[in-house]
Amino acid sequence: MFTTNPFDDDKLHEECGIFGVSGGEGAAALTALGLHALQHRGQEAAGITSYDDRAFHTHRAMGHVAGNFDRKEIMDPLAGDSAIGHVRYATTGDSAMRNVQPLYAELAAGGFAIAHNGNISNASRLRRDLISTGSIFQSTSDTEVIIHLVATSRQPTLIDRFIDALKQIEGAYSLVCLTGDGLIACRDPLGIRPLVMGEREGAVIFASETVALDVVGAEFVRSVEPGELVIVKDGNVTSHRPFGGDAAARPCIFEWVYFSRPDSIAGNRSVYSVRKAIGAQLAIEAPVEADLVVPVPDSGVPAAIGFAQESGIPFELGIIRSHYVGRTFIQPGAEVRRLGVKLKHNANRDLIAGKRIVLIDDSIVRGTTSLKIVEMMREAGAKEVHFRIASPPTKHSCFYGVDTPRREKLLAANLDLGAMTRFIKADSLAFVSIDGLYKALGEPRRADNRPGYCDACFTGDYPTSLTDHEEQAAAAQLALLEERVG
Incomplete structure (x- = not known):
């Protein structure tokens, strides 16, 4: 594999x-x-x-x-x-x-x-x-x-x-x-x-x-x-x-959340500054008592800085990323695959042990990675592990050039917040709100509630027709009906 x-x-x-x-x-x-x-x-x-x-x-x-x-x-x-x-x-x-x-x-x-x-x-x-x-x-x-x-x-x-x-x-x-x-x-x-x-x-x-x-x-x-x-x-x-x-x-609102490099300017806004603002907004919306703010590298770093500055909790690199791992490597078995995570990222054990940790990441998709990160922190001796996500829950698939799983594979589309928290084995979990995300972008949602961005992955509000998807969904429903009748 x-x-x-x-x-x-x-x-x-x-x-x-x-x-x-x-x-x-x-x-x-x-x-x-x-x-x-x-x-x-x-x-x-x-x-x-x-x-x-x-x-x-x-x-x-x-x-x-x-x-x-x-x-x-x-x-x-x-x-x-x-x-x-x-x-x-x-x-x-x-x-x-x-x-x-x-x-x-x-x-x-x-x-x-x-x-x-x-x-x-x-x-x-x-x-x-x-x-x-x-x-x-x-x-x-x-x-x-x-x-x-x-x-x-x-x-x-x-x-x-x-x-x-x-x-x-x-x-x-x-x-x-x-x-x-x-x-x-x-x-x-x-x-x-x-x-x-x-x-x-x-x-x-x-x-x-x-x-x-x-x-x-x-x-x-x-x-x-x-x-x-x-x-x-x-x-x-x-x-x-x-x-x-x-x-x-x-x-696409996800350009500011994750896709663009932080040193880019998108829509006349510094991507890095927006991500810091999202982190600050997240600290306001979902405060937690903790000892350290730890980013999931590298995409979680700007939001973690914003969260730390707003909350007053110290920012630390509790997860260290290796920059010398090739893009592709072989993982022949489940145990080696589990250990292979540490080829790229490893817990800063001396820093983590005995501490209450707030992990900051940009999103949760299937939830499998978040689970691995929490387990890594626990193995390193973290006293508590809290997760904060610098985007709203991803509940819908994207049909505009972003590789997303089918909706039944999206964690937030199938579980409520409590169930997601238990799935990733965290002590608490919170996402920035959709209104908070817009606020961080400096553009609060308009009075008529019409979005100024494509935020369909969060809201299901797709801005264009989805002809192929609709035809495929109709064909699947017909096949299911024929199977039941048969």
Whole structure:
């Protein structure tokens, strides 16, 4: 059995990160650096496509950016002053080279490469319709649906065909596309998935997070607006609004809770500062008498600092993370698998023994990781172990590009607070409230109670249609009914 970091197995995973450069010397090298900064958004595979006024050049590989895009024999062929890149964590489509992005196709209007962050919630229906009319798919990725919609559109220009394709899809997406005429970047009408724009020595750069701009020495210009399509051609940047501007933006609230790097700026807010504010709010809502505040590294650190500062309880690194464990290791049996947790994280025993501990983490998904952490603290001699979570209970699956278990596997969807506390064997458990989360973001929920973010994983309030999910649920209900009748 192969697994990743055992403390990350029970986290929500973003689908991917994207990066694009237009008009930059050594565009592929800049893209590789940008993808390094976005590696946390996708660790399964990476790819880069470049264009040099004559041809497109692509290299895609399973695994991390490092080791795949740091060799001369790989980077030299990726010539040109324009490039797009992608790091992937699969939510739609299996783990195989055919699904690694950017995806590329030769269309009637010329070469077309695309990298996608998000999930198309009607991809299965569109795929069936396209196949029925003769389309031949080479991958199982929902992103390929966009290519086929562009290829089969009757609109006169490539941009018109691309817009026509986007108007047929549902769900969440940020896209960077490379053509022989330039680079296209766009964001879904609700802005569920993030995308920012920067500038470096005349080159225009797009990335999932501002930290990628920092790494390549680019200046942040602005966020790509929800529903905006930006075209960069011959150094000129033009903005288009093919969807109008009526819908209220609903960016994914989990970007501030967990997905984005803490040194990024998202929606004009420091992610690190927001996470500290969430921790402070959690201390106000769920106080506890304790000796130490201990973060679950690394994602729980900012919230733990905020909790400690607000509560006055000392902050300590009671769990030490090793940074020298490879991403993948073999775990041949249950006992070795249990011990394998300590390869990555280990209790600071001398600090923990005899103390009342408040553990701070960003979320609870299945609860299996939280149980391991509590057991680790108990084994280290903790007198009491209290758990505080810097997000509301995750009760609903995400259909917008985040890898979440089916709802029946989500701990908070099936157990009340008391039962969850007993499951993870903690002395107490509390989550920040949804109103508290909005308060930490500096945007209390509006008087009409309409959210300013996509918080569906907490509330079940999905901002778009979920065609494929609804069809699958209906089919499952029909099958169950037929089984009972039979």
